[in-house]
Amino acid sequence: MIQFLDLKKINARFEETFQKKFKHFLDSGRYILGDEVETFEADFASYCGTKYCVGTSNGLDALTLIFKAYIELGVLKANDEVLVPANTYIASILSVIHSGLTPIFVEPDEQTFNISVEEIKRHINNKTKAILVVHLYGQLATMEAINDVAKEHNLLVIEDAAQAHGAINNNGKKAGNLGHAAAFSFYPSKNLGALGDAGAITTQDKQLAEMIVQLRNYGSLEKYSNNYKGFNNRLDEIQAAMLSIKLPFLDEDNARRREIANRYLNEITNKSIQLPYYDESENHVFHVFVVRVTERDNFATFLKKNSIGYLIHYPKPPHRQVALQEYSHLQLPITETIHEQVISIPISPVMTDEEVTQIINLLNAY
Amino acid sequence: MIQFLDLKKINARFEETFQKKFKHFLDSGRYILGDEVETFEADFASYCGTKYCVGTSNGLDALTLIFKAYIELGVLKANDEVLVPANTYIASILSVIHSGLTPIFVEPDEQTFNISVEEIKRHINNKTKAILVVHLYGQLATMEAINDVAKEHNLLVIEDAAQAHGAINNNGKKAGNLGHAAAFSFYPSKNLGALGDAGAITTQDKQLAEMIVQLRNYGSLEKYSNNYKGFNNRLDEIQAAMLSIKLPFLDEDNARRREIANRYLNEITNKSIQLPYYDESENHVFHVFVVRVTERDNFATFLKKNSIGYLIHYPKPPHRQVALQEYSHLQLPITETIHEQVISIPISPVMTDEEVTQIINLLNAY
Ligand SMILES: Cc1ncc(COP(=O)(O)O)c(/C=N/[C@@H]2[C@@H](O)[C@@H](OP(=O)(O)OP(=O)(O)OC[C@H]3O[C@@H](n4cc(C)c(=O)[nH]c4=O)C[C@@H]3O)O[C@H](C)[C@H]2O)c1O
Numbered sequence: 045m046i047q048f049l050d051l052k053k054i055n056a057r058f059e060e061t062f063q064k065k066f067k068h069f070l071d072s073g074r075y076i077l078g079d080e081v082e083t084f085e086a087d088f089a090s091y092c093g094t095k096y097c098v099g100t101s102n103g104l105d106a107l108t109l110i111f112k113a114y115i116e117l118g119v120l121k122a123n124d125e126v127l128v129p130a131n132t133y134i135a136s137i138l139s140v141i142h143s144g145l146t147p148i149f150v151e152p153d154e155q156t157f158n159i160s161v162e163e164i165k166r167h168i169n170n171k172t173k174a175i176l177v178v179h180l181y182g183q184l185a186t187m188e189a190i191n192d193v194a195k196e197h198n199l200l201v202i203e204d205a206a207q208a209h210g211a212i213n214n215n216g217k218k219a220g221n222l223g224h225a226a227a228f229s230f231y232p233s234k235n236l237g238a239l240g241d242a243g244a245i246t247t248q249d250k251q252l253a254e255m256i257v258q259l260r261n262y263g264s265l266e267k268y269s270n271n272y273k274g275f276n277n278r279l280d281e282i283q284a285a286m287l288s289i290k291l292p293f294l295d296e297d298n299a300r301r302r303e304i305a306n307r308y309l310n311e312i313t314n315k316s317i318q319l320p321y322y323d324e325s326e327n328h329v330f331h332v333f334v335v336r337v338t339e340r341d342n343f344a345t346f347l348k349k350n351s352i353g354y355l356i357h358y359p360k361p362p363h364r365q366v367a368l369q370e371y372s373h374l375q376l377p378i379t380e381t382i383h384e385q386v387i388s389i390p391i392s393p394v395m396t397d398e399e400v401t402q403i404i405n406l407l408n409a410y
Numbered sequence: 411m412i413q414f415l416d417l418k419k420i421n422a423r424f425e426e427t428f429q430k431k432f433k434h435f436l437d438s439g440r441y442i443l444g445d446e447v448e449t450f451e452a453d454f455a456s457y458c459g460t461k462y463c464v465g466t467s468n469g470l471d472a473l474t475l476i477f478k479a480y481i482e483l484g485v486l487k488a489n490d491e492v493l494v495p496a497n498t499y500i501a502s503i504l505s506v507i508h509s510g511l512t513p514i515f516v517e518p519d520e521q522t523f524n525i526s527v528e529e530i531k532r533h534i535n536n537k538t539k540a541i542l543v544v545h546l547y548g549q550l551a552t553m554e555a556i557n558d559v560a561k562e563h564n565l566l567v568i569e570d571a572a573q574a575h576g577a578i579n580n581n582g583k584k585a586g587n588l589g590h591a592a593a594f595s596f597y598p599s600k601n602l603g604a605l606g607d608a609g610a611i612t613t614q615d616k617q618l619a620e621m622i623v624q625l626r627n628y629g630s631l632e633k634y635s636n637n638y639k640g641f642n643n644r645l646d647e648i649q650a651a652m653l654s655i656k657l658p659f660l661d662e663d664n665a666r667r668r669e670i671a672n673r674y675l676n677e678i679t680n681k682s683i684q685l686p687y688y689d690e691s692e693n694h695v696f697h698v699f700v701v702r703v704t705e706r707d708n709f710a711t712f713l714k715k716n717s718i719g720y721l722i723h724y725p726k727p728p729h730r731q732v733a734l735q736e737y738s739h740l741q742l743p744i745t746e747t748i749h750e751q752v753i754s755i756p757i758s759p760v761m762t763d764e765e766v767t768q769i770i771n772l773l774n775a776y
């Protein structure tokens with residue numbers, strides 16, 4: 045049996061340090077917005093190359109806070125249009141809706157699965173105010189081209205970097221530092237995963253960061269003084285403490301993911317399995333390794349029978365979810381086909397070479 | 411030096427159990443919505459005497475989820491009026507606003523500081539759909555009278571029980587089971603406090619509980635299938651685990667709080683310090699012990715000089731906060747006077763008799 049993702053094993057590497065830190069955390073008597081959050085924020089900002097990082101409760105809240113902060117700052121206003129990838133985890137789109145903005149679904153590039161620049165251009169009108177870019181599966185979107193279009197039309201560029209911690213573009217810049225602001229999720233299964241819900245925003249924009257610092261804490265900078273209609277969207281001290289332990293190993297973990305991905309790309313030779321596009325010059329961090337098969341049910345049954353874990357990212361596109369039925373009339377054929385065919389096979393920093401070989405052999409025998 | 415609240419000491423009592431549990435938690439490899447959350451939900455529901463408990467990210471989100479769930483269920487709709495105590499922590503009111511409902515500020519009873527039934531009656535009109543009751547400082551609001559009025563006008567009654575874990579009315583029913591639904595905060599300083607942000611809702615209403623279960627988890631019951639425009643408002647496994655350790659000691663802790671409160675009430679004899687109202691038949695849980703003084707700055711300086719911690723719950727009423735400036739025209743003289751005069755002196759289950767004596771002597775010498 046090879047699990048899809050052995051999170052227990054991933055975290056077991058840090059168990060002793062986690063336990064020491066937990067004791068230290070208990071002894072501190074500080075559980076909310078203390079030194080651990082500040083330290084992690086500073087370290088993660090420096091890791092991403094941004095001036096600011098603000099810890100948040102999770103990735104969805106991080107995204108939502110960015111939009112709500114821009115609204116408080118008067119940069120965005122209710123019903124402004126935000127271009128979003130049609131092909132993403134639903135949270136990306138929910139953040140736009142929860143902020144009172146209008147999501148405009150944009151088809152992806154067929155090769156990369158990431159939002160298509162041509163399609164972006166096609167959807168820009170005078171109500172368009174922002175582009176929400178998702179670096180899906182750990183692969184950076186074509187940020188240079190997107191930023192050019194955005195500049196031309198005076199649009200904000202927000203990165204949903206929930207799946208791309210540590211990805212580096214060919215100019216050496218990291219995910220989280222490729223637009224006006226970025227949201228990260230540290231959901232446990234992410235490349236940098238907490239031991240519970242956690243998230244962060246990164247940005248070079250001081251005003252934005254300061255607004256989010258208030259909005260995540262009841263709209264308050266100073267205790268019992270509320271300047272904005274804020275929320276409770278704080279990053280927990282304990283999660284920050286655990287993240288600080290794992291952050292130094294992120295690059296190493298990502299390198300191991302790429303190593304495994306490279307083996308898959310080179311050694312899976314079965315023509316009925318379509319391998320993902322991979323531009324070596326951009327540092328894909330392979331949050332998941334997603335292949336395409338035309339008869340997915342068949343393939344899934346085959347994996348199951350052979351005790352190989354898998355997941356589908358994602359089985360149903362956002363515009364086909366009951367939750368978003370007002371968008372169900374949209375014709376998004378590329379997105380729909382992708383959702384019918386994708387399937388994620390195991391990849392993780394703690395997989396052994398033998399496990400990788402086993403999977404390759406099995407897939408070649410499919 | 412007597413701290414206002416020695417949280418470190420409160421939690422130190424459980425340190426060994428916390429550490430064992432933490433190891434068990436790490437070994438489980440389950441960090442989100444697993445057994446710990448389920449166990450705590452079952453235990454807390456049973457503690458409160460309700461059929462359902464749903465863990466949430468914090469108290470503000472618990473309140474907001476209740477309102478949003480009623481909206482999804484068609485029981486409430488945008489702009490419906492909700493009567494709220496003018497004299498509360500701002501989070502209570504923010505939850506109403508964030509849900510798209512209209513808060514109507516209601517003055518408290520001068521004696522109990524809790525929402526006044528007479529004032530409730532005065533504000534009911536045909537737009538009124540709910541009453542948000544806060545059991546302020548750990549003292550139950552006059553629920554029987556409030557429920558009677560609510561029944562008569564067909565209004566929902568929502569309890570904000572963030573400060574009243576374990577309070578019992580004179581019919582033996584607990585906070586959390588005195589209206590249609592209740593929100594709890596397990597913010598670390600609460601009578602039942604987590605080691606980070608955490609909250610819960612309790613209710614007898616199956617439909618409501620089921621809706622909140624979905625709304626707190628991206629609107630989803632089944633992975634990747636989204637029925638509602640949900641949120642990420644989950645209670646963390648680790649916080650649930652820690653709360654389960656502390657819950658069995660809540661009644662004992664509350665009893666100790668009452669013991670200290672009784673000494674304060676009997677032994678503080680200084681006429682310039684107005685002691686809180688206390689109906690012995692209702693089981694006040696003294697989340698904080700709040701006295702009134704006319705010259706608060708003076709009194710605070712006196713406490714500080716004598717190394718006694720204090721806090722002010724709260725220095726500025728919600729309608730005077732910049733965040734709620736559209737309500738700043740309201741005339742709420744009782745609320746305003748309370749905010750000018752209240753000050754909270756130390757009370758906690760880990761205070762020693764000597765510390766209590768020291769505080770009493772000092773206050774009598776003021
Ligand atoms: C682009 C984008 N934007 C915003 C967001 C929103 O961020 P969020 O609010 O922080 O969730 C996401 C999140 N996205 C993820 C989404 O990608 C998906 O992630 P996933 O890896 O498929 O999640 P999973 O199936 O729960 O876990 C994967 C494996 O890991 C194992 N596991 C998991 C957990 C939680 C555990 O405790 N123990 C385990 O052993 C079981 C599974 O085999 O579903 C999650 C609920 C979302 O948070 C996103 O992808």
Ligand SMILES: Cc1ncc(COP(=O)(O)O)c(/C=N/[C@@H]2[C@@H](O)[C@@H](OP(=O)(O)OP(=O)(O)OC[C@H]3O[C@@H](n4cc(C)c(=O)[nH]c4=O)C[C@@H]3O)O[C@H](C)[C@H]2O)c1O
Nearest residue numbers: 073074075076276415417468469470499501572595597599
């Ligand atoms: C009626 C009502 N409804 C909804 C809510 C919203 O619930 P929430 O979203 O869960 O916060 C509240 C919350 N209400 C509380 C509010 O009452 C107030 O609580 P407080 O006890 O005055 O808070 P505090 O000053 O942070 O902590 C008290 C003492 O404890 C010490 N401490 C504190 C922390 C956090 C620590 O880690 N270590 C410490 O040593 C320092 C302080 O001396 O302020 C909080 C931020 C709110 O969550 C409420 O009262």
